[in-house]
Amino acid sequence: MASSSIFATIGAWLANGPGILFLSTLVASLVLVWDWRWALGGATLVMLGISTLSAALHDPVPVVTGAQWVTALVSSLLLGLSAYFHRPGVIVPPHSNWLLRSLALGFLAGAWWVLDPGVALPTFTRVETDLLIWIGLCSALMLGLSAAPFYNGIGLLLLTTVAQNIAAVLLPGSGLAVLIGIAQILLALGCAYTVLAQPARSSKWQMISTSKSSTGNREESVEPTGPRPRLPRLFPGRAAQPGPVSRIKEPAKTLNAAPSSTSPKISAEEGT
C-alpha cells in the first residue's frame, strides 16, 4: 500500500488541469520538435505520467503500476541505448518539415474539436479519455510521418502505453497489463534491433554510390564526379537561380555550339 501511495502521490501532481495539459503538450511536442533525444525523454515521461495518473485516479494494484514503470523505463532504455550506439539509425532526414508537422497536428486537433465524436471509455473520466485519445492520435501521426524505426518505436510504445492503461483499469484481474508490459519490452527490443541494423549512411548520395558499387557492374563502379543531388525543396518553384556569371556564359556557349550552316537557313526562314 505504501508503494501505491507513492505512485498516487506523484500522480496527484498530474491529476488536475495543468497536469493533463502538460502531458498533452508534451506528446504534441514529440511530433513538433522531432529530435531523438527529446522524443525519447518525452515519451518516457508520458509513459510514466500516464501510469501515475491512473494510479491516482483509479487506484489499481501497486504491482501493476510498478510493472508499468518498469516496462516504460526498460523499453525507453533499450531504444535509447540503440540510438546512442548507432547514431546513423536515428539521425535520418525527416519525411516532413516542422511546418507540415504543425499543420498536421493542428488539423488533427481542429478536426477532433469540431467533429467531437463523443468517444467515452467506460470508467474513465472524459478528460482522461481525451488525453488517451490525444496520445493515440499523436502516436499515429508519428507513425505516419516517419519510416525510421526509432520514431516508429516511440509511436508504438506510446500506443501500447494507452492499451496498457486501459487494461489495468478495465480488466484489472486479468493480468493483461503485465502481459502488455512484456509485449512492450519485446516491441522495444525489435525496434532497437532494427535501429542497430540500419545501414550507416549519412546522406542519400552515399546510399546511391554504396548500393551501386555492390553490384559490381562496370558502369556502376565509376566514381561519381558530379555535384551532390539536392534534396527536394519545400517550394520547388522558388528554387535559387544560378549566379549571374553562368547566366551570361550559357547562352554564349549555346550560340557557339550551333552549326554555322544553320544560321543562314534560320535567317532565310525568318525573312520569309
Added chain:
Amino acid sequence: MNPVEPFGIPLISLLFVFFIGAASISFLLRTWVRLVALAGASAAVLLAVWIWSLDLSLPIWILPFGINVDLEAPLVLSSYSLQLRVSNTPVLASYLLLAALALALNALHAHDILFSTQVWMLLTGYSALTLLTNAPAAPIVIAPVLFIMLTALSVYVLHGGRQGNLNAGVRLLIPPVLATPLLLVGGWWLEQIPLNPQDLVFTQTAGTLIGLGFLVLLTPFPLHGAWSASSKSSSPAAALIVGLFYQLGVLYLAAQALNLYPFIFRQTDWPVWMSALGLLTAIWGGVAAMGTTHAGRLWGYAAIHDWGLILLAMAAPELRSWTLVLFLFALRVISMITSAIGLIALERQVGSLEMQRLRGVGLRMPWSSAAVLLGGLGLVGFPLTAGFAGHWAALQSLAVLDWRLATAILIAAVGAILGFVRLARLMFGVQDAPLTVRESALNIGTALGALILTLIVATSPQLLSAILTRILTAFG
C-alpha cells in the same frame, strides 16, 4: 469433459517442451544450417501428421514403466489455460506443416543460420495462441497482445541478417498495436452483457469494438503496406512464413469471434466495412502489382490481391463461407510456396529481385522462373494455376450478388497478370551480355516438384476437400 487433475503427463506440456528443445538445439547447432533445417523439417512433418491423426476420443495413453500421458489435460500458467481439443488440432497441424515447409526451404538454400531457431520460436508462440482455451479475459481479447509479441519476434525473422532498409518488420507491428485497445474495451463490454442480456447497447458496442479490432488485425487496405514492403526487403522464405503464420492465426481467431459472438455479424455494420475494405484490398493489390519493378514486391501485391478476396469471402453478406475462405487460403499457401521456391533460387543466383536484373534469367533458370510465374499467377486466379478454382468460385458467387464487384476484382486481377507478363517478358527476353547463372539440379527438382503440385491442384482441386473438411471443424 476433463478431470480436474490430469491423469498423467499432459501431452501439451510435452509438445511445448519439444518446441522449446527444438529451438534450443537449432540455435546450438546453427552452424550446420542445412542439417538442422532438414532435421527440423522432418520432425515438424512427422509431428504434423501425428497431431492430425490424433484420436482424442481415447484421451489417456498408458505407456510402459507406469507412465501415462493425458491428451486433453490442460496446461495452466497463471490462470491462462492451453488445451488440445478436436477443434484446434487441425490448426496446430497446419502450423506444423507450414513450419516444415519453411524449414525445408532453409535446408535447400541456407539463407540464414538463425532461421530454424526463429521458426521454432514462432511456431511455439502461434501454437500457444491456437491452443489458448481459457483465460481471465476472453481469449480473443488477449490475442492481439500475443500478436504484438509474435510480430515483434517476426522483426528478427524478416531481417535475417540482411543489409538495407528493413523497417517493414517494425511496421508490421502497427495493426496488432492499434487493435489492442479496441479489443480491450470490447472485452469490457462483453463482460457487461450478462448483467443485462436484453440491452442491445451492450451487444452493439461490444460487437462494434471487437469487429473494428479484427478489421484492423486482418490488415486490409490501407494497413497492408508492410506486407508488400517485407516481400521486397526480406528473404522470400521469411516473408512467406511470417505472413502465413500471422494470417492463419488471425483467420482462426476471427472465426472463433464470429462463432462465439454472432452479434458482431448481425448487429453491427462489420460485414459492410470488411467487405468494402476487402474489395479495396483486392483492387489495390492488382493495380499496384501492375506498376512494380521488383519481383518480390510483385509477389507481395499479388498476395494482397488474393488476401482481399479472402476477406471478401469471409465477410460479404450472402457470400460468407468458411469453406470458401479455407479453400482460398489452402490454394494461397500452395501458390505462395511455389513462387517462393522460384524467387529464392533466382535471388541467390542473381543477387537481387529487381526486374531489370532478372533480364534473360529465364533462359538460364527456366524451372525456377516458371515456378515464380505460375505461383504468382495462381495468386491472382489465372487459369491452369492452383488459385484458379478458388478465385473462379469466389467470383461466380460474387457475380450473383453484384456483377460490378466481380468485374472490379477481375479487372484488378488483369492488372496483376500484366505485371507478371512484364516480368515474363524480361525473364525470357534476350540479354545483351551472357549471364553466368545456372540452375542446380536441386533447384530444378524443387521447382519441378512445386510446379507438379500446382498443376495437380489446378486440375483436381477436389483433392483438397478431405483436408479442408477436417480443418473446417476448427472454423465452425
